[in-house]
Amino acid sequence: MEAKKRTKIIDVLGSTSVGTQVLVKGWVRTFRNNQFIALNDGSTINNIQGVVDFTTTDEKILKRITTGACISITGEVVESKGKGQSVEIKVDQLEILGDADADKYPLQPKRHSLEFLREIAHLRVRTNTFSAIYRMRHAMIFAVHKFFTEKGFFNIHTPIITGSDAEGAGEMFKVTNLDLENLPKTVEGHIDFKEDFFGKETNLTVSGQLEVETACMALSEVYTFGPTFRAENSNTSRHLAEFWMIEPEMAFYDINDNMDLAEEFLKYLTNYALDNCKDDLEFLNNRAVEEDKQKPQQERAEMTLLERLKFVVENDFVRLTYTEAIDILKNSKPNKKKKFQYLINEWGADLQSEHERYLVEKHFKKPVILCDYPKDIKAFYMRLNEDGKTVAAMDVLFPGIGEIIGGAQREERYDVLKGKIEKMGIPEEDLWWYMDLRKFGSAPHSGFGLGFERLMLFVTGMGNIRDVIPFPRTPDNAEF
Structure with missing residues (x-):
C-alpha cells in the first residue's frame, strides 16, 4: 500500500517496522555511486539512507540529486546492509522538490570552518553541528518554561522598549x-x-528585571524570558549585542533561597539536556574531542562536554563568600607565580573569568556559588548587608564558562535604596515607579539572571557565543 502521509526521519529510524511503505521528505546530504542517498529532514541528526535503482530511474532525475537538493522519496523500509543504520528505504518513487546548483551550493560534504559558516548563517543550520545546536536550543527553551511552570511561577512579558537602564551601564x-x-x-x-x-x-x-519586580510584588513567583540588548563595542567570543535573558524574581526569598533555586534550576536544565538530547550531545561531544586533539597539550580541555555536564549534576555546588574567594585566589599558585592575567592583590577586585574558572576547575573541582560581594562593584538594587561594605549578591560559576548566573537579594528598604540611588547619581524621577514598590507593601525578594546563550555555550560545548544563536548581532554585523 502506498504511503500518502509524510513520516519524519526520526520516526522511520526509531519505530517504523521493516516492510512498511513510507513517504519521507528532506534535503540531500550526499549521493553516492548514483545509488545511495543520505537524506535529512532536521528531525534528528541521523540521516536515512535511500537506495535508488539507477538502472530503472530516469537519468535526468539522477543528475538533479545533488547535495542540498530537496527531495521526496517513497518506498519500503528494509533492513540495511550498510554500516551505521539498522534500516534504509528501498526507493520506489522519487520527486525533486527543489534543485540545488551543485557548482554554487556552498555546503559541499566536507569540513567547513565556523568562521565561514557564520558568513552563510542562512544555510549553516543544514550542517550537523548547527542542526544539533538548533534542536538543543529548542529543548532548553522548553526546559526553562517547564521548570518554572512545574514550580508554580508565572511568565511575564517585560518591555523591549524602556526608559530605564537597569544595570546603570549606559551602553544602550x-x-x-x-x-x-x-x-x-x-x-x-x-x-x-x-x-x-x-x-x-x-x-x-x-x-x-526591574519591570518583572512589579509582578513579583503581586504574584510572588514570576519570571521573564526575552530579548535584551547591549551596545557594547566588543568583538570577543563571549559578547553579543542581542541575546536572550531568563530572569526569575521571587517574593519572600532571601539570598540563600535564591542560591537554592539557582542550583536546582541549573541541575534541572543540565539533566534535561542529558536525558532528551542524547544523539545531538553525543555528536557535539565527539566533535569537541576531535577539535581538542588539534590544540597544543596545555590548551586542551580537562573534561569532555559530557563530563562537564555530569560534573554539574553530580556535585553539590560549593558556597563561599567573595572575601573567602579572594583569600584563596591571593594565595593560589597562579597568582603567586604571576600566571593570572589579572593579579589579585586586594579585597575589592572584580573577579575575571580566569579567577572564576580556577575556583571551579582547580581549587574546589565543583561548581561554585560566590556571595556577599563588595557593594562598589555591584548594581544599585542589591541589598546592603549589615557590614555596610558588601551586598547580598551571588554568582554561580561553572567549568569552562566562569559566571553563568548573576543574582541578588533586592534592596526592599525604601530609605536605603533612596540613599544608594542618590549616592550613585541615578535620577530618582526615572525610577519613581520602582521606588513605589518599596512604599506600598514592600517585601523581601530575590532574583537572578541567566543569559540563555551563556547556557547554550555550556550545554553544547561550543567556544564562541556567535555559534549558539541563529543570527548573531555583533559590531559591524547585522546581516540576515
Whole structure:
C-alpha cells in the first residue's frame, strides 16, 4: 500500500517496522555511486539512507540529486546492509522538490570552518553541528518554561522598549523615530526628545528585571524570558549585542533561597539536556574531542562536554563568600607565580573569568556559588548587608564558562535604596515607579539572571557565543 502521509526521519529510524511503505521528505546530504542517498529532514541528526535503482530511474532525475537538493522519496523500509543504520528505504518513487546548483551550493560534504559558516548563517543550520545546536536550543527553551511552570511561577512579558537602564551601564541602543537629518533642539541646543514618539528618551532593554519586580510584588513567583540588548563595542567570543535573558524574581526569598533555586534550576536544565538530547550531545561531544586533539597539550580541555555536564549534576555546588574567594585566589599558585592575567592583590577586585574558572576547575573541582560581594562593584538594587561594605549578591560559576548566573537579594528598604540611588547619581524621577514598590507593601525578594546563550555555550560545548544563536548581532554585523 502506498504511503500518502509524510513520516519524519526520526520516526522511520526509531519505530517504523521493516516492510512498511513510507513517504519521507528532506534535503540531500550526499549521493553516492548514483545509488545511495543520505537524506535529512532536521528531525534528528541521523540521516536515512535511500537506495535508488539507477538502472530503472530516469537519468535526468539522477543528475538533479545533488547535495542540498530537496527531495521526496517513497518506498519500503528494509533492513540495511550498510554500516551505521539498522534500516534504509528501498526507493520506489522519487520527486525533486527543489534543485540545488551543485557548482554554487556552498555546503559541499566536507569540513567547513565556523568562521565561514557564520558568513552563510542562512544555510549553516543544514550542517550537523548547527542542526544539533538548533534542536538543543529548542529543548532548553522548553526546559526553562517547564521548570518554572512545574514550580508554580508565572511568565511575564517585560518591555523591549524602556526608559530605564537597569544595570546603570549606559551602553544602550537608542530607540527613536526623529528625523536624523533634522533633529529638533531645545533652547540649550540639546536634542528635544519631547518631540520623539514616546515624548522622552528611550532605549532597547538591557534587562527585564526591574519591570518583572512589579509582578513579583503581586504574584510572588514570576519570571521573564526575552530579548535584551547591549551596545557594547566588543568583538570577543563571549559578547553579543542581542541575546536572550531568563530572569526569575521571587517574593519572600532571601539570598540563600535564591542560591537554592539557582542550583536546582541549573541541575534541572543540565539533566534535561542529558536525558532528551542524547544523539545531538553525543555528536557535539565527539566533535569537541576531535577539535581538542588539534590544540597544543596545555590548551586542551580537562573534561569532555559530557563530563562537564555530569560534573554539574553530580556535585553539590560549593558556597563561599567573595572575601573567602579572594583569600584563596591571593594565595593560589597562579597568582603567586604571576600566571593570572589579572593579579589579585586586594579585597575589592572584580573577579575575571580566569579567577572564576580556577575556583571551579582547580581549587574546589565543583561548581561554585560566590556571595556577599563588595557593594562598589555591584548594581544599585542589591541589598546592603549589615557590614555596610558588601551586598547580598551571588554568582554561580561553572567549568569552562566562569559566571553563568548573576543574582541578588533586592534592596526592599525604601530609605536605603533612596540613599544608594542618590549616592550613585541615578535620577530618582526615572525610577519613581520602582521606588513605589518599596512604599506600598514592600517585601523581601530575590532574583537572578541567566543569559540563555551563556547556557547554550555550556550545554553544547561550543567556544564562541556567535555559534549558539541563529543570527548573531555583533559590531559591524547585522546581516540576515
